[in-house]
Amino acid sequence: GAVVSQHPSRVICKSGTSVKIECRSLDFQATTMFWYRQFPKQSLMLMATSNEGSKATYEQGVEKDKFLINHASLTLSTLTVTSAHPEDSSFYICSARTGAGNTIYFGEGSWLTVV
Amino acid sequence: QKEVEQDPGPLSVPEGAIVSLNCTYSNSAFQYFMWYRQYSRKGPELLMYTYSSGNKEDGRFTAQVDKSSKYISLFIRDSQPSDSATYLCAMSIGNQFYFGTGTSLTVIP
Numbered sequence: 001g002a003v004v005s006q007h008p009s010r011v012i013c014k015s016g017t018s019v020k021i022e023c024r025s026l027d028f029q030a031t032t033m034f035w036y037r038q039f040p041k042q043s044l045m046l047m048a049t050s051n052e053g054s055k056a057t058y059e060q061g062v063e064k065d066k067f068l069i070n071h072a073s074l075t076l077s078t079l080t081v082t083s084a085h086p087e088d089s090s091f092y093i094c095s096a097r098t099g100a101g102n103t104i105y106f107g108e109g110s111w112l113t114v115v
Numbered sequence: 116q117k118e119v120e121q122d123p124g125p126l127s128v129p130e131g132a133i134v135s136l137n138c139t140y141s142n143s144a145f146q147y148f149m150w151y152r153q154y155s156r157k158g159p160e161l162l163m164y165t166y167s168s169g170n171k172e173d174g175r176f177t178a179q180v181d182k183s184s185k186y187i188s189l190f191i192r193d194s195q196p197s198d199s200a201t202y203l204c205a206m207s208i209g210n211q212f213y214f215g216t217g218t219s220l221t222v223i224p
Binding site for chain 1: 146147149151156157158159160161164166203207210212214215216217219
């Protein structure tokens with residue numbers, strides 16, 4: 001299957017700082033990438049959908065100024081958590097869809113801890 | 116009503132058992148149906164993908180779709196302890212993907 005790489009897998013940052021998470025499709029071009037947040041023992045919560053070269057579409061309740069998403073190329077999308085607070089600590093997962101594909105492939109996820 | 120309903124379990128079975136995981140959905144426009152496996156603290160991994168009613172088999176896994184009943188299933192034969200994970204069903208229309216809440220499965224040696 002297609003490979004999606006997410007980096008870093010774990011990050012600890014201080015409250016008030018910003019942290020960037022990268023999502024790369026390694027063997028296909030991803031016209032659409034999705035960012036999710038997942039709390040322990042809960043399902044995936046879609047945060048935003050990003051299409052290459054255009055602004056991301058955020059789900060209701062997700063602060064677009066806090067969670068900056070950039071999809072500058074067909075293989076890379078980034079999520080930047082700005083001015084992070086402890087309540088932002090969570091598991092963030094990206095997924096990518098090919099242009100012709102009808103399914104999505106997930107990255108390994110990134111654990112963010114804000115201290 | 117949620118778009119996709121999935122029993123969260125937990126489900127516990129002995130090694131070698133046949134496991135049946137199920138999801139129901141409300142939107143008849145869903146076109147594609149997927150099952151993902153998620154190990155603890157990892158991203159979901161695509162297991163099966165299908166778009167038509169009927170069965171699709173891949174090794175020990177069989178995905179079943181019944182569009183008339185709006186019901187999908189994943190069967191795992193000869194279950195192994197390594198199958199212990201959370202299984203997510205998913206369905207899509209165009210660029211929109213809808214996920215079940217996941218069923219936690221434990222296979223006991």
